[in-house]
Amino acid sequence: MKQWRIGVAFFYHESHSFVREKTTIEDFKREGFFKGQEIVDVYTGTKTEVGGFLDELALDERFSVVPLQCAAAIPSGVVTFETYEEIEAGLLKELKTAGQLDGLLLALHGAMVVEGLENAEMSLINAIREEIGESIPFATTLDMHANISPLLTECSPYHFGFKTYPHIDMYEQGRRAASAIMKHLGQRKLYEAACIKLPMLLPSVNMRTEEGPMKRMMVMAEQYEREPDILAVSVFGGFPYGDVKDAGASVLVIAKDKERAQTVASSIGEYYWGIRQEFLVNLPSINEAIDMISELEEEKPIVLADIADNPLSCGSGDTTLLIEAFLNTDLKKALIGPIADRETFEQCRKAGKGARLKLSLGGKHYPEFGRPVGLEAEVLAITDGIFYNSGPFNHGLKVDAQGAAFIRSGERDFLIIGRPLSANDPALFRHIGIEPSDYRFLVLKAKNHFRAAFDPLISKVIYVDAPGVATNKIVQLPFQKIPPGLWPINQEIQ
Numbered sequence: 196m197k198q199w200r201i202g203v204a205f206f207y208h209e210s211h212s213f214v215r216e217k218t219t220i221e222d223f224k225r226e227g228f229f230k231g232q233e234i235v236d237v238y239t240g241t242k243t244e245v246g247g248f249l250d251e252l253a254l255d256e257r258f259s260v261v262p263l264q265c266a267a268a269i270p271s272g273v274v275t276f277e278t279y280e281e282i283e284a285g286l287l288k289e290l291k292t293a294g295q296l297d298g299l300l301l302a303l304h305g306a307m308v309v310e311g312l313e314n315a316e317m318s319l320i321n322a323i324r325e326e327i328g329e330s331i332p333f334a335t336t337l338d339m340h341a342n343i344s345p346l347l348t349e350c351s352p353y354h355f356g357f358k359t360y361p362h363i364d365m366y367e368q369g370r371r372a373a374s375a376i377m378k379h380l381g382q383r384k385l386y387e388a389a390c391i392k393l394p395m396l397l398p399s400v401n402m403r404t405e406e407g408p409m410k411r412m413m414v415m416a417e418q419y420e421r422e423p424d425i426l427a428v429s430v431f432g433g434f435p436y437g438d439v440k441d442a443g444a445s446v447l448v449i450a451k452d453k454e455r456a457q458t459v460a461s462s463i464g465e466y467y468w469g470i471r472q473e474f475l476v477n478l479p480s481i482n483e484a485i486d487m488i489s490e491l492e493e494e495k496p497i498v499l500a501d502i503a504d505n506p507l508s509c510g511s512g513d514t515t516l517l518i519e520a521f522l523n524t525d526l527k528k529a530l531i532g533p534i535a536d537r538e539t540f541e542q543c544r545k546a547g548k549g550a551r552l553k554l555s556l557g558g559k560h561y562p563e564f565g566r567p568v569g570l571e572a573e574v575l576a577i578t579d580g581i582f583y584n585s586g587p588f589n590h591g592l593k594v595d596a597q598g599a600a601f602i603r604s605g606e607r608d609f610l611i612i613g614r615p616l617s618a619n620d621p622a623l624f625r626h627i628g629i630e631p632s633d634y635r636f637l638v639l640k641a642k643n644h645f646r647a648a649f650d651p652l653i654s655k656v657i658y659v660d661a662p663g664v665a666t667n668k669i670v671q672l673p674f675q676k677i678p679p680g681l682w683p684i685n686q687e688i689q
């Protein structure tokens with residue numbers, strides 16, 4: 196006989212304040228919008244937060260899952276108020292009709308920006324609290340790039356940030372969040388939390404947790420987590436393209452008592468603040484990057500990562516300055532992509548496999564970051580663009596590129612897809628017959644997530660400072676709403 200009914204929900208968006216297009220309900224419906232049993236069908240067996248919730252709850256037969264509503268869209272522009280309202284109303288309706296719940300698990304990103312709201316996730320949590328009441332425990336999972344409010348801990352102590360970047364511990368944090376609620380209910384293990392915000396907004400390119408300053412932060416977090424009175428420590432890098440009052444880095448600690456949580460959070464925060472300069476890195480320009488790779492002789496492919504047009508940082512995935520510069524060299528045996536270009540994909544699809552055609556590639560969204568590139572190419576393959584992630588990042592999740600075309604022009608191959616997607620999983624290429632490890636150069640629309648699956652295939656990655664919406668030079672962005680004195684935007688407080 197089940198004793199505790201646990202609601203499961205997901206509302207996930209990372210919003211860029213400075214891109215032109217807004218994110219609408221269609222973007223969520225296209226990407227992932229599920230209710231009730233569909234949630235269990237889609238996420239069971241995936242290495243996602245919801246996959247983690249479901250697996251952990253299944254370990255103890257006293258708990259049953261009440262799937263509510265899941266909505267996720269790819270990182271993109273600010274979410275329209277109507278979209279947020281519709282998704283929130285849908286979730287509240289599910290909560291209303293779900294019957295008595297004993298706990299709630301909520302997967303959030305933490306860097307959603309909604310027109311007209313100061314902090315979208317807090318608005319959502321407050322609305323949920325109003326619906327379910329004050330006494331029902333809930334837990335969240337949050338992206339490492341969340342811009343969280345310090346008020347978050349007043350609604351619940353249970354918040355679990357990803358500890359890896361590339362984010363390959365979504366599933367694990369989902370399990371931890373579920374476990375916290377299960378222990379809260381079953382064993383009366385109760386905790387409190389403290390969160391401190393640091394007055395710094397950091398670019399994410401040097402936040403990988405395999406090396407560098409963020410690795411040290413995560414090692415420190417895990418050391419504290421080994422202490423018996425600490426349940427979890429989350430270190431958030433923040434999301435530097437969200438122009439919001441709560442933008443920036445933070446530390447959140449869950450401990451047996453509030454004072455202990457506060458002391459640990461302050462101590463970690465002090466160290467974090469002290470190493471902030473290490474997060475700022477200068478990247479090679481397009482020409483410098485091309486000079487660098489021209490001199491390299493490597494056995495495995497060399498990657499040029501066009502980080503400023505990384506779709507998972509809200510890039511359109513179709514800018515061309517780096518591509519054009521590469522095509523003007525005599526470097527061969529290259530794979531370029533994925534380029535998000537619906538028009539070009541349709542041309543290739545209509546022409547069919549084996550056709551040769553003149554194309555005007557990319558450069559459709561931001562002409563200031565490169566005009567369309569003219570080239571003649573042969574269509575080698577066409578697919579519907581549907582594949583399943585094979586690497587550690589979001590493993591097992593179905594991805595729909597909305598069409599894919601594999602084309603060849605001389606000794607350069609291209610993957611064209613129907614909508615923006617980062618080159619994060621080799622299955623994006625392999626599903627259409629491209630083997631990334633066969634090339635000498637990979638010119639990819641990607642930042643850090645791709646390294647979870649690609650590092651074994653490649654020899655070297657060069658992050659290129661090409662212009663684009665997800666530029667590493669965040670001090671140049673036209674911020675208006677972030678707090679005054681946020682380092683390094685306002686250099687005075689260095």
Ligand SMILES: [Zn+2]
Pocket residue numbers: 338339340362
């Ligand atoms: Zn992230």
